Each structure stands twice: as C-alpha cells, then as structure tokens.
Amino acid sequence: MGLDTWTLLIIWGAGIPVGIYAFVHAALQRADAFTAADKMTKPAWLGITGAGALVLILFRGPMTILWIIGMVAVLVYIVDVKPKVTEVQKGSSW
Secondary structure: OOHHHHHHHHHHHHHHHHHHHHHHHHHHOOHHHHHHOOOOOHHHHHHHHHHHHHHHHHOOOOOOHHHHHHHHHHHHHHHHHHHHHHHHHHOOOO
C-alpha cells in the first residue's frame, strides 16, 4: 500500500472517534446553552452530529461524498459550536 492509501486510512480511522465525541459532547450539554450561544437548538445539533457520526461509521473511506459531508458536519460542531457552548456554560472568566 502506498503513502496515499495509508494517509486516507488514518483520516478515516480518526474521523470515527471525532464523530462519536461530537455527538456525545452535544448530548451532555444543557439545551439552553445552544440558544444562548446563538446556535441551532440542541436537538438539531444532536441530529447533525449523530447523522455525521453514523455516516462516518457506515461509509468506508474518506473518498465517498457522504463521508466528506459527515466529516464536515462533525468538524463544524467541534470548531464552531462546541467552544461557544462551553464558553456560555462556564460564564464570565473574571
């Protein structure tokens, strides 16, 4: 197997735990924190991250378009929503 095949396998293997983590994190947060952070509701993010994680698990390899869509959905939660929801729940840092 070439370097490109190994790289894609590593990306695929890393995507599954990231998707599961995003779903579990969304499930453990307070529902009002999502709206307070000016994001979609908790059920919406549970649906997005749950569907994303499921797609990452079911579709083998990062070369399928559905896999890419699932990974993007999960990464949007990790990069954009998670920090703001966490910040809202922590309150003021003063």
